[in-house]
Amino acid sequence: MGNEKIRLGIIYGGKSSEHEVSLRTALSIMKAVDANRYEVTPIYVQLDGSWVKGDAIAGQLPERIDALRLSSGSPDENTEISSTGRQMIPSSKPASLFSIGQQVDVIFPVVHGPNGEDGTIQGMLELANLPYVGAGVMASAVGMDKWMMKTVFAQTGLPQVKYVGLLRSQWENNREGTMDRIEHELGYPCFVKPANMGSSVGVNKAKNREELATALNVAAKFDRRLIVEEFVSARELEIGVLGNEEMITSVVGEIIAAKEFYDYEAKYKGAGTELAIPAMVPEHVSEQIADVAKKAFQALDGSGLSRVDFFWDEKNDKLYINEVNTMPGFTPFSMYPMLFQAAGISYSELIDRLVQLGIERHADKQRNIVDAEELE
Ligand SMILES: Nc1ncnc2c1ncn2[C@@H]1O[C@H](COP(=O)(O)OP(=O)(O)O)[C@@H](O)[C@H]1O
Ligand SMILES: [Mg+2]
Structure with a gap:
């Protein structure tokens, strides 16, 4: 690459409960990289899933997260302009990423949670044949799903707590039988989690059958795959x-x-x-x-x-x-x-x-x- 700057695209935001965290991360990365060696293009995924690319943001280094979120980019023939004047790249069109792809050398996706670190963004970057930071499709997907991850850990022989994986439909169709099985295999207290969330969202400890039912109902609001674990005091x-x-x-x-x-x-x-x-x-x-x-x-x-x-x-x-x-x-x-x-x-x-x-x-x-x- 010689003396040429690395053109770094940062995809941040996203449709997840970790949206704000992602904004902070993007801002920190933009502040930390050496401007003599990197040219940064922020690519913001809004809460509604639409995409905004802002070349202008890179030069401004906004101090506040709000500024980062509201900054608008300069017009570009490959992107649509919304009524608010921002560049809108609908997330349903990965083709838009191909046009971004010609303007960056590598992407740093800092989107957490579902639709972020679960392999979906990674898959899109693979389709666009763009180099990117971090785990690929498979590692992202397996790492996001606690049930699948535990299956892989078990197969690898890694030490982990006892667990029961189940589908929301299994819980909803057979509540008593499901709780019998959990009580038999794990006992109390246990931890109930949606398999695909992160940031402790929907995670609850249950000390008895009543709390278990509540915890399963809560977790089932977030995901169709659920995991219950033995509690460890550790x-x-x-x-x-x-x-x-x-x-x-x-x-x-x-x-x-x-x-x-x-x-x-x-x-x-x-x-x-x-x-x-x-x-x-x-x-x-x-x-x-x-x-x-x-x-x-x-x-x-x-x-x-x-x-x-x-x-x-x-x-x-x-x-x-x-x-x-x-x-x-x-x-x-x-x-x-x-x-x-x-x-x-x-x-x-x-x-x-x-x-x-x-x-x-x-x-x-x-x-x-x-x-x-x-x-x-
Ligand atoms: N089996 C367990 N025994 C005791 N505490 C647990 C157990 N599982 C989770 N916790 C507690 O809940 C927190 C969140 O659970 P975790 O599985 O790490 O979910 P997340 O992906 O949301 O971080 C943990 O940091 C820990 O404090
Ligand atoms: Mg955790």
């Missing part, structure tokens, strides 16, 4: 993984929640939650965490980044993997960047590395022969 430890086929891990961090569990309020409003970096745990625990995290990353065929979350039952010295987040919170004050900061990799260096990893993975994929006739 410390919550997290580690960052960075790389493609070869990877490094960060230091281990701990989330110390004042509330009963690490819920949405605690996560994003910082209500009484403290982060300990590095976590004060014995070396054999941090070693095991690094080892299991790499295995989980490989099992999902991860690339770029992932934050891998664990439960450590200190009393019995037992470690359980909880989940892999393929698009973890990524502001400078989020766990993942802070874990690497503590490992000696700054926020802007982290972005540099992730962009390079995305470009490398794309290049590696171009080696694949798509037409058998090419062999002859």
